[in-house]
Amino acid sequence: MNSGHGCSSKSSSQAIICRAAVCWGAEELLRMEEIEVEPPRSSEVRVKMLCASICHTDLQRWKGLPRSRALFPIVLGHEGVGIVESMGEGVTKLKEGDLVIPTFIGECQECTNCLSGMTNICENYPVNRNGLMPDQSSRMYVRGQRLYHVFTCSTWSEYTVMNVNYVTKMDPRVPLPHASLISCGFSTGFGATWKEANIEKGSTVAVFGLGGVGLGVIGGARMRGASKIIGVDLAENKEEKGKFFGMTDFIKPGGSRKSISQEIKEMTRGMGVDYSFECTGVEPLINEALQSTVVGRGVTIAFGLGDKGTAPISLIALISGRTLKGSTFGGIKPQTDLPTIIEKCINKELQLDALVSHEVQLEDINQAFELLKQPDSLKVIIQITKSLNY
Template sequence: MNPYSKTIQCRAAICFAPNQPLFVKTIEVDPPKDNEVRVKIFANSICHSDINCCTGVYSFIKYPIIPGHEAAGIVESVGKNVSSVVVGDNVLLLVMSYCGLCLLCKNAKTNFCIKQRLVHTTMTDKTTRFKFNGQPVYHLFGISSLSEYTVVDEAQVIKIDQKARLDRVCLMACGFPTGYGAVVKVAKVEPLSMVGVWGLGAVGLAAIYGASKCGASIIIGVDIKEEKKEIAFKFGCTHFLNPTNSETTIKEAIKSITNGFGLDYALECVGSANVVEEAIECTSAYGSIVVVGSTRRDDSFSISPNVFLSGKKLTGALVGGYKSKLEIPNLVAEYVEGKIDIEPFFTGNVDLIRINEAFEELKNGNALRTVIKM
């Protein structure tokens, strides 16, 4: 541990209650405990999950809380027993934990880990590392990167190539791999496949980009915002459907485009049970549906099990199914080598003090990813 590590005062964006603006306040950030790392955050990209955290979508959230989870920075100090990073390393923060030791980490079929903090608002010892006016401030996903400094478990941080731009590679923490991996790793889309993607935010566009890289012959983007059409085609979309501006149902339109067969692969990137049900109806007898968007806990749909007797498959994944510490560095390397182009995903840069503007732009569909410079 850095012997000079001590409590730090810094700025952070705090959500004090659901559906309220965020406030940038000066907080205290404690030193890292055993197996923890304190990181100086350089850049965040804002994700819809951050908005969900602040609007009451997630039932596990406690307030006040610091959102933010797509982030990159530099290691400021480390706790005892930390061996994978050292002070001064450029690092990416990871939504999906990877301790490498538990049964989940050792199982190739999942990217979950026993140390996962997805539905917890504290560190593993059930305390927080943030305080405001002497009171605890809670963590989102074990990360809370909309703070100039944050503390994370070693299982949620990975050293990255020094050549990777921190204000770009932050997207590799969640948004890009979530959509891209759903196509290339989970669905395993083959050349000439017919693919449909519902929801054309950054995650959905990453799925379209992945389908294009896989050589899909038909890539149908579905979104209620007509202005998404132009950008979807730039990412590789071949057809665009707007359910609010169509003379036929989405199912009928997709059947027509696919010569009556339906989709080989359907990616649900909205976070709606109704859309999952529609995606199931739009796939072929042997098609695969991948649930990518997270819904409210009480959101559900009803469907006959007989639908799956023909070989149709329904699955899902978080962060593209990637085992974070093992596989995300490969995506970062592909970005550094120019094999993956993530530049089109970035639509703005603002200071932390303008965080509410960035949230509104994303809510309204006017931005893909806005970088928050810390």
């Protein structure tokens, strides 16, 4: 058995001792622990993590939400990028040394859903919410105690094991922080503009919440040729970020006695927008997003889960001919669609440096949680390996 952080094993039959940020209970400070990461089993790869980032879903898991799925102790993190250190049996599309990112849904390209062309929710490799690998076991232990995974990832660790069906090969020309960002958040918003909404040139768009997902929507809407892109956020500093990615108008809620949907309608000659995207999960905003769209044909895409996981919906808004559609990963199929986003990063059509507001080392992970509370905070990059020259 190897020991010490930053270690590696050329044999997939050996366990590795490395460092990880472990959450032992809801809203408790994460503790750096030496954990044991088992070798990969069939159809699995063990990955040496290079860097990671924080997504809102990680914060929910840290808070113990949803309550019915609170799992501790757990290694958080599902955005990131790393290199394949070893492989289990049956892995044919990857090799040791490949750069990879995790995806929280898979794509078998064989099931009814994958073949339908109507959804990215794979029947064989769906979102895994029980904190274990597909075979219902863990690959991480601390002092003999089982650790739960986030989805099939757990990227806030120097090493982790992933099922190969939840891994996408990454082109090394993409900067590592950018690779981490497109493994979930930004891609979710960007992809939804063509996979879920199929925004037409000249369309009008409203985006509720200008975090990583919302800015992804703005960037995608701009590339799709939207004529008006209205961003909505409580933080005034998000206006500059939104405009960088292509936003044309900005609303800070509370600035007037009018509702957000009323303000949006005034900006669109009383009609409302063609498409709205709700990226926060804040309960009242679901209906505001729905009511901000044009009667008879407006479409609202909802990503956010919120703390409760439920929200009341205005039936009047729905029966007026509007459509409310939920979305996972922006409708993106990891193997089929992510290469399009990767190529846009390589061609510098997507400039993702503007998404990064802070960087921390893995051992300073708790500082990252504090940074996220700051008004200027957007995406925090976590450097897992001291040297990113892999």
